[in-house]
Amino acid sequence: MSKSRGFTLIEVLVALLVLTIVITTTIAMFVERHKRLKQANETILAYQALSNEAEIWRRIAFAQLDAQAPTFQSDTAILAPLAPYTSVVKVDTPRADVKSVTFSIRWSNAQRVAKLSIVRADTGGSGLW
Amino acid sequence: MVKRQRGYTLLEIVVTLAIFGVFLLILVVLTADMRANEKRYPINYMAHPEVSSVMARMRKDIFDTKYYPSAFQTYEQSPKTLVLYTLQQTGFGETVIWDFRKAGEVRRIAFNATQQSSDWVARGVPQFSIGSFTLGSGQDAVRIKATDEQGRLAIDEIFVPRPHD
Secondary structure, X not given: OOOOOOOOHHHHHHHHHHHHHHHHHHHHHHHHHHHHHHHHHHHHHHHHHHHHHHHHHHXXXXXXXXXXXXXXXXOOXXXXXXXXXXXXXEEEEEEOOEEEEEEEEEEOOOOEEEEEEEEEEOOXXXXXX | OOOOOOOOOHHHHXXXXXXHHHHHHHHHHHHHHHHHHHHHOOOOHHHOHHHHHHHHHHHHHHHOEEEOOOEEOOEEOEOOEEEEEEEOOOOOEEXXXXXXXXXXXXXXXXXXXXXXXXXXXXXXXXXXXEEEEEOOOOOEEEXXXXXXXXXXXXEEEEEOOOOOO
8 A cells, every 4th residue: 555645834934934934045145246337337437537536636726626616617427427416626725725626426215325535735736746 | 447647737837937947037037137237347358467458567668658659660559559768676767668550469569779778569459548637736657448349448557757856
């Protein structure tokens, strides 16, 4: 006489639990990797724009820094994938002969920010910084 | 003895399919999201060692550039050829040609006076183009651009020569 029986409820539940943990972990890893790749791509684009802007502001005469509009002067076409974004330039004067220029880009509803600062010193118009 | 055999009930099959469907839906949503991002973002060339080498060497050459000759030997300034007169680490000048004419390849050729002193090639790189960018001060900078195969702007950098006093 052959005695055949199916799985018990406990066996099925344990198997399902193991399967769910494996699948959930795999999906979570996939999502996290995808998110980090996206953030890395965005950061690379943002820092190219910040670097370009720093190059421009580095060559503006010290005495004219405060008179500049607080916006990016370079072409920011590289930032198109980050749209909508905001870009701001802030000039601080920690000392009479020193200015700190900070460039910032905010995107993803301002949840992500990339910043770059340069320090300018008054060299008396020698053109060096 | 009568052996009783039975298959799965409709409810069991429906529940199994529903669970399978949920996982399938998650996978489809994730894949669609990934595809949308692939379309939105350009290729990250900066992670490519050959590309970052080109950018680093070019940045150094332009940073130390004294002027841009309009032509040198058979090379002329163009969106595919950049001619520079730059300083070497020894302090002596050299003429450097950045040649982007061949697709997928960048070539840097340096000349000491009229003698070729080095030749460096990077392969497997995107198609670069050279443009000029004039600062508010009137100084001429170099703008390097590269697009990926989908035509998306992937590299856009401005390099400005330092002052030579």
